[in-house]
Amino acid sequence: MINWLYRVSALSMLCLGLQVQALETQQIDKLTEQRLAAAGIAGETSPALPGPQRRSDGGIPVFGESLFQGAFRDQPFSGFNPSYRITIGDKINLQLWGAYSFSASLPVDPQGNIFIPEVGPVHVAGVENGALNEFVLRHVKRVFKSNVSAYANLEASQPVKVFVTGNVVRPGLYNGYSSDSVLYYLDSAGGIERESGSYIDIRVLRQGEMLQRVDLYQFLVTGKMPALQLRNGDSIVVGARQGHITIEGDVQQSAQIEFLGQSTSLSEMLMVAKPKPRANYARITQIIDDQQQASYLPLDQAVQATLYPGAHIELVSDSDISSISVRVKGEVEGPAAYVLPYGATLADLIDRIRYRDNADPFAIQLYRKSVAEQQKVALNRSLDALEMEALTRQPVTSSDKSSLKDSAAMIQKFISKARKAQPRGQVVLANNDRAGEMLLEDGDELVVPLRASTVSVVGEVVFPTSLVFDEANTLEDYIEMAGGFSNNADTEELVVLHLDGTISRIKERKFNNRLRGTLRAGDEIMIMPKIQAGELQVTKDITEILYRIAVGTAAVLSF
Structure with missing residues (x-):
């Protein structure tokens, strides 16, 4: 395992060393471009449409950007609906x-x-x-x-001149009629700026006062457009782009979608980007509290998920999964979540990771939800068997009756606490040269630990603590530095949990040995509780459960 990780780590560092940063082509200052365009517009002519603009977020379009292709500008509204009110100049x-x-x-x-x-x-x-x-x-x-x-x-109707400004391609003063819609004037101004303009925050002002706020999503989704009669000197102001999410996959239209406020829900976004009938899962990647988080949820659960600006959502069919999300934590640089092709291996992921200087790439830890679930099932099965054993024991004599009742109550209390234990689902990678070929699963979490310099002593000692690792120290030395065994300690055997997920069970006769190679920096020395169940089989069952909890949760449960 060490040799494999060393080769992968060395390859990653070599690739990093060969990377050459290319200078990006300088872009024209967008504000200057707008001012130059505005200076050449008097509203009397129809300037040529601008060239294509670079899209953000991998080319996924902004929802609504197809509105402004000249169709509204070239077709002024000449008819009049019955509710139109006669005005000066008609x-x-x-x-x-x-x-x-x-x-x-x-x-x-x-x-x-x-x-x-x-x-x-x-x-x-x-x-x-x-x-x-x-x-x-x-x-x-x-x-x-x-x-x-x-x-x-x-x-x-009355001919008017309307100002169009804000985040549009060509701000200016445009000719039209009072019956023409906001869409006509926005299209005349070249449309809304793709990268900076808002489709849901458009204000119509009259003499500086708000006349109407327009949300183009209402028009795009339901066809509703507020009936406005514009006058000379009115202004249409396109606000700055609001928070937005990106949604793609099994939807009717992949798009970047705006929303108002600090957050939104997937159910609201799907009212805009309609899901396809076969979509039944959602992969959500977003930044929460400066940490990138990824989740993969059934669609009926995902619709309630809170989304924050910048979130990326992919709707998929569970029979057509093309990618997986894996979280990476610890001493690494770069993203906290990686989206990999379905069928990617551990080696594929490690090739992409950049380690920090203090990382220990030889002690990487992999945690998997499915493994945690299996550990939980196995633990509950053992607890069920223990509970059955404790409750069905029959007293031999009348004096045993009270003793069995007290023992059963104690075991029930232990079982209640044990059922709350949540296994971590660690996959042991050590001592396996082919670990890199292991297929990753969606939702896996890889942890690259800090290069350790301490050992922890936990469980039944007087002062559970972390101590500086010294190869010269024995287990007995570390236990003494932690205040010694507590009254409830099992002094015949202890467990050493290593960073790589492997364990060592050490008998009392070796407590005073230096154990070089067995005891390493980053280890947890786990002192287990003494079992006093009064019956050999029950004692054995409880011991097995305690060890399973200790290894699965990296914590000692007192009895």
Whole structure:
């Protein structure tokens, strides 16, 4: 194992030494580019669309970026819905016939009126388009009581100039009509900046006051767009990009999706990026408290997961897993989680790791959820057997009855504590030259420990502590430095748990030996409790369980 790890470590260091950092091509200052573009725009022309911009996050598109390809800019809105309200500058076609004939296109003047000969000014500003004809006819009938009919309809809405600014490609002043949507003006300005602009924080201002906040996700997902009638001098301001997550895999559309606030949930994000029917698992990688964390959850559990800005989610089918996530902790540099191809080996992972100067690559530790689960099952099986043994023992004499009752109560208390033990699931890599060929599983955790210089003495001693390792010291020396055995200690045998997951059981006759090669820096000397169960078989069962807990959890459970 040591030779294999040394070869892998040396290869990794050689690769690092050969890496040459290439100078990246200098990018044009984006702010300067925007200012230059804005200086050349007066809203009277339609500048050419910009060239393609580099996408972040591996080329996954920003949700909504396909909106602004010129379709809205090239198709101004010329129709009028019934709820449109007449405003200053609109033009109204009016026809009168019968006893009096008249036909003209009448502008709505600054007072909000149209002037009809023989009738006079009629105030139409604010009247809904659907009610315009009836409104005008009612005023005509006040003068012409009979034999005159009228027909009025909106010919054209008011031409306006609207400022578009903030995080858009070409800020400027753009021509349009008061009936044109926010999408028309944003498209005219080249669209929202892919890397910096927000699709959910767009504000429409009138004389510096908020008129409407627009969330384009509502339009993209449900088709809803607020009905706005813009005026000369209104401003459309695109805010800075909010927190976002990246979602890909078995979804209808892989995308970077924005959200408001400090966090969101996967269920909210899936309302935007619809999952495919076969998706049933989610792989989530994100930074929490400055630590990169990875998890792999069934989709019905993952939808409740809290997501933070920068989170990466991959939806998969459990029959089509193409990658796994492995956490790496300890004395390493680089990411805390690695996404590897399905079928990757331990050697594949170690090839990517960069060790810190104080790391001990020969004592790497691998922890696996499935192993922890198997250890827990085995522990519970042993506890079930012990419980059955304790509860079914029959007293031989009447004097045994009280003794058995006390013994059963003590064992039940022990079992209750033992069931709370959580095995770590360590996979022992030592003494195996082919450990590098082992396939990794999703959720594995690799720990590269610090080069150790101490040993720990835990369990049934007076002062459990860590002590500086000295090859000249014996087990007896370390126990004495920890205050000696406690009254409940098993003084006939102890366990030494090594960093690599292997164990040594040392008999009393060797306590005073130096044990070179057996006792190493980083070891835990575990003093087990003395068992006083009153029956040989029960004592044996409890001892086995205590050793299993000690090795599986790196902790001594008192009896």
